[in-house]
Amino acid sequence: MAVRPSRRDEFEIAVVCALPLEFDAAALAFDEFWDDDGDTYGRAEGDTNTYTTGRIGQYNVVLSLLSSMGKVGAATVATSLRSSYTGLRLALLTGICGGVPSPWTDDEVLLGDVVISKAVVQYDYGRQYPGRFIRRDTVDDNLGRPNKNIRSLVESFRTDLGRERLHRGASQVLGQIRENAAKKRRRARYNRPDATEDTLxxxxxxxxxxxxxxxxxxxxxxxxxxxxxxxxxxxxxxxxVRRDRFDDMLESEPDDHFEIHVGCVGSGDMVMKSGLDRDRIARDHGLVAFEMEGAGMWDEVPCIVVKGVCDYADSHKNKRWQAYAAATAASVMKALLARYIQTDRPPAGHRNGAGASPAPSAAPSTPSGASGPVFHGPITGKVDLRIWFIY
Structure with a gap:
C-alpha cells in the first residue's frame, strides 16, 4: 500500500478529466485522499491547475479537472502537470466518449462499454478542399507511439486472460463506486439506464x-x-439497427454487463454528431471511439485514454448515459492501475534506473607522436555515445 508522500515527485500516476461529472466518478474510485485538510504539496511556478491528491491501490495519484474541453485545454493542463509533478510515469485521461457501434461484428459497441486507447488519431488536423477534407498524415503530423511500458500494458488487455482479469476487477470497483456514492445519497446517479434507452x-x-x-x-x-x-x-x-450482442444481452446478460474494447481513438475539437461522418472517419482510420482531449495530452505525458461510451456520436445522442459511462470508465481506470506493474525507483544519484555511470579514470597522457584528436574512454553503441576527453 502506498504511504502518504512527502514531496510532489513521489506521485507516479495522474488522472485527468474534462467534465465535472467525469471528475466526480473518478473521485469515487479513490481509496483515500491526502488533501482532506487542505493542500500540502503546492505546485510549480506558472502552473495554474488545481489538484486533488490521494491513493488508488498501491499508487499515489494526482487528480485534475480541465478548465475547458478540447485539445488545447488538455495540452495546457498536461504541460503544467508535468512541471509540478516531475515523477509522473502515467496519465489516465478518464471520462466519456462517443462509440463507433460496429454492428454485426465481433467488436460491437454498446452504451456503457469502455474504450482503452492503443493509439490516438487527430482526425480533424488537415486541409479542407472544396467538397473534401484531407487529414495530414505524415510522420511529422501524426501523434507518436506510446512508450514500451504503456504498449506492453495495453497489449496485455487484448488477451483473453488480461481482459477477463480487467473486467472482473472493474466490476468490483463499480460496486465500490456505488457504495461510496450511496454515502453521499448519489447512488441512483450511477445505475445503468434501461436497455430500451440504448438505441442505435x-x-x-x-x-x-x-x-x-x-x-x-x-x-x-x-x-x-x-x-x-x-x-x-x-x-x-x-x-x-438490429444488433446481435444487444439482443443477446437482453436475453441473458446481467444488468451491469459492459465490455472493454482496446483500439484507436479519434480525437478532435468538434463534437461528432453525425452517423454518416462517424462511420466514414472510423472506417478510414480504424477508430472505435471519438473524444476531444486525447490528442492534446498524448505527446505531453505518457498517456492512456480510458473512456466510457455514452452515445453513438450521431444526431440522436443525449446525456442519459453519461453518468453511468463515467462510472464504468472510472472502474476500468482503477482496475487498470491494479494491473500496472510498479517499477522500482532508482536510488539517489542513479540515472534512468540503470545505475550511475562509473567515474572515468584519469586520462593518460597524449601518446608520443600522435597527430589529430585522441579519444579516451568508451565510444559504444548508436544510442549511448559517450566521449569523455578530446585532445
Missing amino acids: FEPGYEHKHRDRSDCGCAENACETARAAACAELRCDTARL
Missing part, C-alpha cells in the same frame, strides 16, 4: 422534426429539434 438508428437517419409544421423554423434539423428527445420528434423505431 441507421447512420443516415437524422434526428429532426418529421414535419416543418412541428416548428416555425426553416429547417427540420433546427436547434429545437437537436435538444428534443427522440420520442418528442417521433423518430421511427423501424429505422433502429
Whole structure:
C-alpha cells in the first residue's frame, strides 16, 4: 500500500478529466485522499491547475479537472502537470466518449462499454478542399507511439486472460463506486439506464422534426429539434439497427454487463454528431471511439485514454448515459492501475534506473607522436555515445 508522500515527485500516476461529472466518478474510485485538510504539496511556478491528491491501490495519484474541453485545454493542463509533478510515469485521461457501434461484428459497441486507447488519431488536423477534407498524415503530423511500458500494458488487455482479469476487477470497483456514492445519497446517479434507452438508428437517419409544421423554423434539423428527445420528434423505431450482442444481452446478460474494447481513438475539437461522418472517419482510420482531449495530452505525458461510451456520436445522442459511462470508465481506470506493474525507483544519484555511470579514470597522457584528436574512454553503441576527453 502506498504511504502518504512527502514531496510532489513521489506521485507516479495522474488522472485527468474534462467534465465535472467525469471528475466526480473518478473521485469515487479513490481509496483515500491526502488533501482532506487542505493542500500540502503546492505546485510549480506558472502552473495554474488545481489538484486533488490521494491513493488508488498501491499508487499515489494526482487528480485534475480541465478548465475547458478540447485539445488545447488538455495540452495546457498536461504541460503544467508535468512541471509540478516531475515523477509522473502515467496519465489516465478518464471520462466519456462517443462509440463507433460496429454492428454485426465481433467488436460491437454498446452504451456503457469502455474504450482503452492503443493509439490516438487527430482526425480533424488537415486541409479542407472544396467538397473534401484531407487529414495530414505524415510522420511529422501524426501523434507518436506510446512508450514500451504503456504498449506492453495495453497489449496485455487484448488477451483473453488480461481482459477477463480487467473486467472482473472493474466490476468490483463499480460496486465500490456505488457504495461510496450511496454515502453521499448519489447512488441512483450511477445505475445503468434501461436497455430500451440504448438505441442505435441507421447512420443516415437524422434526428429532426418529421414535419416543418412541428416548428416555425426553416429547417427540420433546427436547434429545437437537436435538444428534443427522440420520442418528442417521433423518430421511427423501424429505422433502429438490429444488433446481435444487444439482443443477446437482453436475453441473458446481467444488468451491469459492459465490455472493454482496446483500439484507436479519434480525437478532435468538434463534437461528432453525425452517423454518416462517424462511420466514414472510423472506417478510414480504424477508430472505435471519438473524444476531444486525447490528442492534446498524448505527446505531453505518457498517456492512456480510458473512456466510457455514452452515445453513438450521431444526431440522436443525449446525456442519459453519461453518468453511468463515467462510472464504468472510472472502474476500468482503477482496475487498470491494479494491473500496472510498479517499477522500482532508482536510488539517489542513479540515472534512468540503470545505475550511475562509473567515474572515468584519469586520462593518460597524449601518446608520443600522435597527430589529430585522441579519444579516451568508451565510444559504444548508436544510442549511448559517450566521449569523455578530446585532445
